[in-house]
Structures are given as C-alpha cells and as structure tokens.
Amino acid sequence: MAVFCRSAASVLKPVRFVPSAFANIRQCSSGDQYHYILVDKKGEKKNVGFIQLNRPKALNALCEGLMLEVGKALDTFEEDNEVGAVVITGSERAFAAGADIKEMQNRSFQECYGGNFLGHWNKVSTVKKPVIAAVNGYALGGGCELAMMCDIIYAGEKAQFGQPEILLGTIPGSGGTQRLTRTVGKSLAMEMVLTGDRISAQEAKQAGLVSKVFPVEQLVSEAVKCGEKIASNSKIVSAMAKEAVNAAFELTLAEGNRFEKRLFHATFATEDRKEGMTAFVEKRKAAFQDK
Ligand code: HXC
Numbered sequence: 001m002a003v004f005c006r007s008a009a010s011v012l013k014p015v016r017f018v019p020s021a022f023a024n025i026r027q028c029s030s031g032d033q034y035h036y037i038l039v040d041k042k043g044e045k046k047n048v049g050f051i052q053l054n055r056p057k058a059l060n061a062l063c064e065g066l067m068l069e070v071g072k073a074l075d076t077f078e079e080d081n082e083v084g085a086v087v088i089t090g091s092e093r094a095f096a097a098g099a100d101i102k103e104m105q106n107r108s109f110q111e112c113y114g115g116n117f118l119g120h121w122n123k124v125s126t127v128k129k130p131v132i133a134a135v136n137g138y139a140l141g142g143g144c145e146l147a148m149m150c151d152i153i154y155a156g157e158k159a160q161f162g163q164p165e166i167l168l169g170t171i172p173g174s175g176g177t178q179r180l181t182r183t184v185g186k187s188l189a190m191e192m193v194l195t196g197d198r199i200s201a202q203e204a205k206q207a208g209l210v211s212k213v214f215p216v217e218q219l220v221s222e223a224v225k226c227g228e229k230i231a232s233n234s235k236i237v238s239a240m241a242k243e244a245v246n247a248a249f250e251l252t253l254a255e256g257n258r259f260e261k262r263l264f265h266a267t268f269a270t271e272d273r274k275e276g277m278t279a280f281v282e283k284r285k286a287a288f289q290d291k
Helices: 019-032 064-079 109-114 119-126 142-149 164-168 176-184 186-195 201-206 216-231 235-247 253-267 271-281
Strands: 002-006 012-016 037-042 048-053 085-089 094-096 131-135 138-140 152-156 160-162 198-200 212-214
Touching (some): 037 064, 048 064, 048 216, 085 216, 094 142, 119 142, 142 160, 142 176, 152 201, 160 201, 176 186, 186 198, 201 212, 235 253
Parallel strands (some): 048 085, 085 131, 138 160, 152 212
Antiparallel strands (some): 002 012, 160 198
C-alpha cells in the first residue's frame, strides 16, 4: 500500500507502505499532507485512488484550498503506476454543497477575472485516468459541477443534485450550464439553472446524469468496485477510451468518428492490445502490462 507524504521539496510522493510504520504514515497521509481531503488507495490490489472531501462542518463547501488539494492528489495518482482509476466522494450528508459562498461573498469582478478565479478546477476533467464520483447527499452548484467533471457518477439513493446559483444572484461557473445541458437536455437543465430546484438520485438516473443508484451505505464500495474493474484493464488503452468518449462532447460526429478510428488504430501499437486478443484466443485471462 502506498500513502502520501510531503517530501523536502513539498512535492507529493507515494511512499511504500511498511506495516510496522502504519500508524505514523496514516497520520501523515491525512494530517500533514492535506487539510481538506482524505487521500488513500482502495481495492484489493490498492489500485484505486481515493479522495474523500472532508470539510464536514461546511458540508464540503469547495474552498480554493480544497480544490487545490484535489488537484494535487489527482496529480499524484496520475504519476502512480499502480493506480488505474480514482474515486472522489464526500460524506453521507454532502458530496459538496457548492463553491464556498463565504469565500466568494466579498470578491470583486477584478479579482475574479484578473486572478482567473476557480480556473484550476478544470484539472478534474483533464486527468487521463478515469475518475468516478460517488455522490451521497447534496451535490449542489460547484458540487454538482465537480461530479459532472468526473467520468462516471454513482449516486446514493438520497443524493440531491442542483444548480442553485441563481438564488445567490449568480450562475454556474464551472461547467454547470454546459455539461448539465449536454447530459440531461435543454428543458431540465434550464429548469434547474433558472429555478435552482434540485433533482433526486432517481430523477438524475432517469435523466442520464448518473449511471447507477445504490443504498447510501453501499455507494462507496460499489464505486471502488467499479474502479477496480477499470484498473484491471490496460491503463494506456483506458486512457484512449476515455479520450475518445470525451471527444464526443467537443467534435462533430464525423470528426469524432475519425478521431475514434485513429485511436482504435493506435491501440494496435500497444502490447496490451496484442495480449488482450491473444488471451481471448487462448481462452485465458489477459495480463495487461500497461504497455
Ligand atoms: C459555504 C456552506 C455552503 C457553501 C453550506 N455551508 N453550504 N458554506 N459555502 N456552499 C455551511 C453553512 O453556512 C453552515 O455553516 C453549514 O454549512 C451547514 O449548512 P446549513 O445551511 O446549516 O445546513 P442545512 O440547513 O442542512 O442546509 C443544507 C443546504 C444549505 C441546503 C446544502 O447549506 C445550502 O443551501 N447551501 C448552499 C448551497 C448553494 O447555494 N450552493 C451553490 C454555491 S455557489 P455555519 O457555520 O454557517 O453553520 C457555487 C458556484 C459555483 O457553487 C461556481 C463555479 C465553481
């Protein structure tokens, strides 16, 4: 098991787990390194990166510090060859109740525009490894946007999704008007963005926003199981598959199909493609090397 400690240069480095040193390292993984999140590796093979938002008193409101830490943890998992997928979750009460309103309250336009306020949030949608959001409780405003930046959303049956920014005199600023509309269609997206009304996990499932709904207490383990399944495939080919699906949001059908075909051809440059097909023919399980 690897956990994460701060090196002399303040760069996050995976540290190999030594059982006798467990207590100290555990403390380091969630105490010294991160203030707003808990970071771990889950699954039987410890191949699923795990990020838990951890500001319970503020219902995981996404302050800048928290989102910077999420970015750092994702960077670490990107570099960790053992990790094949990442799960982001919150608490049973709240995935995240949005961007931190208290932090935003007194900001000026000049500060927001000049400092590219929240520009770094995009990190979540640009990592190569698949990211699964496990959403229990509130996923509101930036919380809903954070979930939508992930590749797969699983929801607990009491989850609530919403874009209530209009009630604060502002609008979604991290993809809410764009990703939600592409996912659930214009009418429901408009209704959510213009009224601030929330939808339930079941409604979100029906609208295609989430792929599966689970009992609250099973949600995280099911998300980790999904992560393990993904991590057992070739990481390099999974990255291509993710890139191809994401291209569907940006390209025309003709361009997207052409892009997909090029990536499909590119899989033939990998050893894992050869192994996968050979394993099928030899009636055995493929042993991918991520090459
Ligand atoms: C800062 C927040 C917060 C937020 C909750 N809290 N949401 N603090 N930013 N987004 C804090 C409350 O101030 C309170 O702390 C504590 O969390 C518990 O919240 P309560 O309101 O007392 O809980 P409850 O009555 O159960 O109501 C839960 C809730 C409500 C329905 C989720 O808190 C709520 O409406 N929150 C705001 C949701 C929202 O508008 N989100 C969008 C934010 S704008 P104290 O210390 O006061 O007791 C946004 C823009 C994104 O996300 C733009 C780009 C990223």
